[in-house]
Amino acid sequence: MSQAGTTASSSGGDLPARADVVVVGAGITGASVAHHLARRGVSVVVIEQSPRSGAGATGRSGGMVRAFDPDTAIAELALPSLAAYRDAGRWASGQAPLHAVGAVTAADRAQESAFREAAGQINGALRTSAHVVAEREEAAGVRLAGGVALVEPEAGWVAPAEVTADWLVQARADGAVVRHGVRVLEVEERGGRPAVLTDAGVISAGAVVAAVGPWAADPVRGLRPASPVRSRSIQVSIVERRPPAPPHATFVDLRTGLYAKPVGTDRTLIGMPHLVWDAPFDAQPDPAHAQATVSALTAHFPWLTTAAHLSTVRATDAYGPPGGGGPAAGLLEGTGVPHVWSVRGWNGGGVKTAPEAGRRIAEACVADAFCEAA
Ligand SMILES: Cc1cc2nc3c(=O)[nH]c(=O)nc-3n(C[C@H](O)[C@H](O)[C@H](O)COP(=O)(O)OP(=O)(O)OC[C@H]3O[C@@H](n4cnc5c(N)ncnc54)[C@H](O)[C@@H]3O)c2cc1C
Structure with missing residues (x-):
């Protein structure tokens, strides 16, 4: 592979x-x-x-990570991704980014055997102590409200912006050029390869990988994925958690989509699906939804009834059908411009899948030579 040239472009320094x-x-x-x-x-x-990283969904994300997911395609990415988040040796900081507060996934009792099978697979792969809790009211500080739970004591959450920054440090150390504050205006074919037109000049590329998140729903010319992508609202609130409220693991309820995670020692992030489609990324928070989220989660965290509300954050993520046919096992989708690929599969879970998704895309790029030098 060639080294990135450093020739100055027209207006790009x-x-x-x-x-x-x-x-x-x-x-x-x-x-x-x-x-x-x-x-x-x-x-x-x-x-x-943006002038900084994490300006999109990443900077507003709760960052909950666990190996289990009911969607097997996501679980296949989430399990090795959790291994990466636990492994200090993979990070420029020298520290694993995972806050292993535990993860509780609740579901209907009919899921018990599927949970037991998943726990066995997770433990076999990661040497962890995942287990199923049934016939109990509570697990790891979370009331189960009648369901069963898969508990992953070694899972938890990461700070997505810190993870992003660490990977960019490593990329730079390996020779990558990272430019903030430069916007891609269009990508077009020139001589069979992509030309990336930015507001700071043109870059000739062997290939382009568009990782534009929710902007994939309305991308610049040349970056539109073949399958439809829509943006969907995600809204979370931070509430105060004071004694006697107990510490708790991260939590997702598959019956309702409700979720929560601890933030430090005295705060909790709570969320509930906000099914507003095609919302702009910077839409204002929805107070009625914030209130409904507190009410719904009280079944799992009774102390929420008196907890102080501190803030609400609203953003969007990109949602689309699972990939198929594109390189990297469908993680990349064609755009109609040769050698220009759009990354697929965020759907509200881009943090738990990012380590393995990035690894697979890079492997495929090198092995299949679809991103050879221009
Ligand atoms: C509130 C919230 C909570 C979440 N909680 C979780 C969670 O607990 N666990 C989990 O796994 N996932 C969670 N998610 C989802 C996860 O955060 C996203 O799937 C993930 O961050 C998407 O990352 P991305 O890099 O694909 O997109 P983004 O982070 O949106 O990054 C895309 C970047 O592309 C840039 N860009 C766009 N267009 C252009 C252009 N033309 N030129 C140059 N740059 C451009 C943008 O500025 C942006 O920085 C949450 C999301 C939100 C919003």
């Missing part, structure tokens, strides 16, 4: 004139892809429109 791969978007997905590509010797340029 030190924006490279060419690269094997241009990654558009420095959220957690783009950062993972860039890190894994650069580690394999691919010349990478990352273009991010």
Whole structure:
């Protein structure tokens, strides 16, 4: 693979004139892809429109991570991703980013045997102590409200912006060029390869990986994935958790979609599906939904009835059908422009899947040579 050139482009200062791969978007997905590509010797340029990383869904995310997911395609990514988040050796900081507060997944009693099977698989792969709790009112500080629970004591949450920053540090150390405050305006074909038109100049690329998150629903020309992607609202609130409220694990209830995670020692993040489609990324918080979220979660955290509400954050993520047919086992989707690929599969779970998704995309890029130098 070639090294990223450093020839100045028309108005771009030190924006490279060419690269094997241009990654558009420095959220957690783009950062993972860039890190894994650069580690394999691919010349990478990352273009991010915001002056800082984590400006999109990544910066507002709760960052809950666990190995289990009812969607087997996601679980297949989530399990090795949890292993990566637990492994201090993979991080520039020298510290594993995982806060292992535990993870509780609640479901209808009919899921008990599926949970037991999943616990066995998780423990076999990760040497953990995942187990099923049935016939009990509570698990790891969470009232189960009649269901069964899969408890993963070694799972928990990560800070998505910190993970993103760490991967970008590693990518830079491996030769990648990361540019913030540069917006991709369009990607077009020139001589069979992509030309990335930005507001700071043009980059000739062997391939382009668009990791633009919710912006994939309404992307710039040349980055539109073949399958439809829609943005959907995600809203979370932070509430105060004072004694005697107990500490608790992260929590997802598959029956309702309700979720929660501890934030430090005295706060909790709570959320409930907010089924508002095609919402702008910066839509205002919905107070009625915030109130309904507290009410619904009181069944699991009775102390919420008197907890002080501190803040509400609203954002969106990109939702679409599972990938199929594209490279990297369907994680990439064609865009109609040769060698320009859109990353698939955020659907509200991009943090729990990012380590393995980025690794697979980079592996496929190198093995299949679909991102060779321009
Ligand atoms: C409130 C909330 C809570 C969440 N909680 C969880 C959770 O607990 N666990 C979990 O696994 N997932 C969670 N998610 C989902 C997860 O955060 C997302 O799936 C993930 O962050 C998506 O990352 P991304 O890199 O694909 O997108 P983004 O983080 O949105 O990054 C895309 C980047 O592309 C840039 N960009 C877009 N267009 C251009 C352009 N034309 N030129 C240059 N740059 C461009 C944007 O500025 C942005 O920085 C949550 C999401 C939200 C919003």
